[in-house]
Amino acid sequence: MIGVKCEHFGMKSSAKNVIPFIKNPPYTIECSDNIDFMRSLKKESMNLIITSPPYNIGKEYERRTSLDLYIEQQASTIAEAVRLLHPNGSICWQVGNHVDDGEVFPLDAILYGIFKQHGLKLRNRIVWTFGHGLHCQRRFSGRHETILWFTKSDDYVFNLDPVRVPSKYPDKKHFKGPNRGELSGNPLGKNPSDVWDIPNVKANHVEKTDHPCQFPVALVERLVLALTNLGQSVLDPYLGVGSSAIAALKHGRMAFGCDITQQYIDIASDRIARFYAGELRTRPLNKPVYDPNGG
Numbered sequence: 001m002i003g004v005k006c007e008h009f010g011m012k013s014s015a016k017n018v019i020p021f022i023k024n025p026p027y028t029i030e031c032s033d034n035i036d037f038m039r040s041l042k043k044e045s046m047n048l049i050i051t052s053p054p055y056n057i058g059k060e061y062e063r064r065t066s067l068d069l070y071i072e073q074q075a076s077t078i079a080e081a082v083r084l085l086h087p088n089g090s091i092c093w094q095v096g097n098h099v100d101d102g103e104v105f106p107l108d109a110i111l112y113g114i115f116k117q118h119g120l121k122l123r124n125r126i127v128w129t130f131g132h133g134l135h136c137q138r139r140f141s142g143r144h145e146t147i148l149w150f151t152k153s154d155d156y157v158f159n160l161d162p163v164r165v166p167s168k169y170p171d172k173k174h175f176k177g178p179n180r181g182e183l184s185g186n187p188l189g190k191n192p193s194d195v196w197d198i199p200n201v202k203a204n205h206v207e208k209t210d211h212p213c214q215f216p217v218a219l220v221e222r223l224v225l226a227l228t229n230l231g232q233s234v235l236d237p238y239l240g241v242g243s244s245a246i247a248a249l250k251h252g253r254m255a256f257g258c259d260i261t262q263q264y265i266d267i268a269s270d271r272i273a274r275f276y277a278g279e280l281r282t283r284p285l286n287k288p289v290y291d292p293n294g295g
């Protein structure tokens with residue numbers, strides 16, 4: 001273990017954007033290898049495990065290895081995650097592509113079998129699409145990644161109402177049948193579907209830190225709201241700068257997480273402290289994506 005940080009903050013009354021009835025959801029974050037950290041947690045204690053592991057593409061926070069060794073390491077982390085998952089809980093593994101010598105290896109396809117070996121069931125393969133990234137010369141530029149959402153059983157939490165999005169035609173009515181003249185859609189909005197257009201965190205994003213690939217908080221918020229209830233536990237074993245923890249705390253859930261890099265844990269602690277002080281800015285969940293052509 002490289003260092004330990006474990007703090008519970010009280011929330012100041014000025015904290016904004018926070019569900020009022022859980023006043024000070026606790027959090028535990030550590031600078032640690034995730035296997036060590038997860039082994040310290042109790043079996044079946046986590047309601048949602050949401051994470052984005054390294055893709056083995058040589059980012060500054062990872063050592064590039066063979067794909068076989070990478071898969072072996074992922075298998076160990078996934079096994080620990082399954083041990084920690086509550087029987088009614090969900091695992092969301094957010095991944096993109098491993099790329100070697102110009103060849104693309106889709107990590108969701110590669111890792112799917114590991115989750116299945118543990119008996120988990122896939123509920124959605126969510127496509128996260130975003131506007132910014134590398135401009136490729138010998139293939140189409142990548143503008144999406146995926147989230148594999150698995151559950152441990154058929155009895156799982158799924159709250160659709162808190163994550164509904166505005167309907168395209170909210171005034172549309174039934175034009176025949178017994179409900180003729182009544183609104184045909186749900187007045188709370190529609191299901192957000194399995195394709196999510198959420199800006200990735202690049203230079204001028206309001207949430208940008210020194211981390212090269214942080215989650216937009218909104219991406220995690222939608223999963224937290226849909227897949228957990230108030231007061232439940234959310235774990236990110238590759239926490240980075242703490243975006244999952246912020247999404248969890250913002251909605252009155254307990255947050256757990258670790259990252260092997262002290263610098264990122266320091267930033268995560270600072271972001272959480274600013275969140276509790278009501279000073280952390282995040283991009284709102286349902287803010288429309290800016291379209292320069294106004295389309």
Ligand SMILES: C[S@@+](CC[C@H](N)C(=O)[O-])C[C@H]1O[C@@H](n2cnc3c(N)ncnc32)[C@H](O)[C@@H]1O
Binds near residue numbers: 214216241242
């Ligand atoms: C894709 S980033 C995750 C970023 C995170 N979602 C955020 O919003 O900041 C992967 C993270 O995994 C961390 N990491 C790599 N190997 C690890 C390990 N064995 N245990 C814990 N963290 C690890 C890296 O330091 C890096 O911050």
